[in-house]
Amino acid sequence: SWRGAKIGFIRGFSKEFPDAQTFKLEENFRSTGHILDASNAIIAQDQSRIPKTLYTRKGAGQPVEVLQFSYMSEEADAIAAEIGRRAASGCAWHDIAVIYRQNRLSRAIEEALIQARVPYEIVGDVGFYQRVAVKDALALLSLAARPDDRQSDEAFRRVANKPTRGLGVKGLGAIELRARDQDISLLAAVSETRLSQKAAAALREFERVVREIGAQEDLTVGDRMRLLLEDTGYYDMLRADDSDEAATQMENLAELADVADRYRKIDHLMEHASLASGAPGEKGKERVQLLTMHRAKGLEFRHVFLPAWEDNLFPGTNARNLDEERRLA
Incomplete structure (x- = not known):
């Protein structure tokens, strides 16, 4: 289809041009008989369509199998x-x-x-674990698991300003410099760095939330992720955005939380996500x-x-x- 296309233009054509002739293209050269029978049965429920029945010379082919599942x-x-x-x-x-x-x-x-x-290859989209909100949630989990480890620095860079906390390039640069000089993590360097009043207050609250939730060992990984997303304001950021993209990201996060509920250790979820982000989803014939x-x-x-x-x-x-x-x- 294309912009502005409406099926009503075709259905009303003969009314606009009563002398027009209609030529139905009913032979299908791709599908087999069983597939066309199923297609014809579905589309026949459209009472306003122009009557047409597809057929093929390719034979009946394999029957369409219909299976039912509970989950x-x-x-x-x-x-x-x-x-x-x-x-x-x-x-x-x-x-x-x-x-x-x-x-x-x-x-x-x-x-x-x-x-x-x-x-497998996902055509025209990225894999689940490559989606923005999913990567952000995993970054929060990684940061909460190892707040004082330099390996968590990339996670900090990804989510420290989501939602906006007044952290600009200059402020992040100052944190990076302090972390390097004192050989500490970027999260730990927040309280050691002179920042603007707004950024300092927001980032110290962010650090407090991340550390407190990360220390709650009795939580499942899924519950920890939900708390991090809620208490850091990430959920609120998406709720304030009424776009379809934001709604999709919320759905992705709900899916990820369901997966995370299966794990007691963050490392196990990370290993799973790493496997999912690797070779299986790469492009190839x-x-x-x-x-x-x-x-x-x-x-x-x-x-x-x-x-x-x-x-x-x-x-x-x-x-x-x-x-x-x-x-x-």
């Missing part, structure tokens, strides 16, 4: 297992695709593929393709998995046009 993680594990089985029988990784309605649905699939050691339905338009794959076909996900709760959702399906 998204269960569905993702089953997909990963089936992908592994097909690969073992000779199917090339790049002939397999997992296609979903929204980018945020990739996380469970990524987790399952990582555990199954299946190489021999990888399973993960992509949204919009990205999949015009592409062909021999093996396709379609997760999360359920109420409130596809169509979503904010789906403004159910007919458009049917066309995507």
Whole structure:
């Protein structure tokens, strides 16, 4: 589609031009019979469409399999297992695709593929652990775990001014210099550095929060992360932003917290995130393709998995046009 495109222009064309002839392009040269039967059944529910029934000369092909699962993680594990089985029988990784309605649905699939050691590529997006809010949350956890370790300095640089605390280039430079001179971490150097009144107050409060939450060893990693995001003002920063991007980041953080709840030690979560950020998600031909339905338009794959076909996900709760959702399906 393109900007300003509306299906009503096509549907109303014959009314505007009553002498126009209609030529239906009904033969499909890509898909097999079973796939077209399923597609025709879905789109037939659109009562205002121009009647058209797709057909193919390619034969019936393999039936469409419909499986039900109680949980998204269960569905993702089953997909990963089936992908592994097909690969073992000779199917090339790049002939397999997992296609979903929204980018945020990739996380469970990524987790399952990582555990199954299946190489994958996310088409047109970054991997879950490469997303901005996810990296910020991991940085906060790393900083809280080792506030006095110089290895936490990169984490400090990433989140010290999120949300804005009045820390500019000059102020950060002063902290860096103090840390180097005294051989201490950047977080520890905050209280040793002369800063503007605003920055000094905000950063010392930030240090207090990070240290206090980091010292609470009875918390799960997920609960510690939630506290850090709340008490440092990160959640409030996103809540104050009514953009779709901010809403997506909140969803990503909720997903990450669910993953983090499985761990008692931050190091174990970091190892998992490091594995997820490495080779499995790199670009390359021999990888399973993960992509949204919009990205999949015009592409062909021999093996396709379609997760999360359920109420409130596809169509979503904010789906403004159910007919458009049917066309995507």
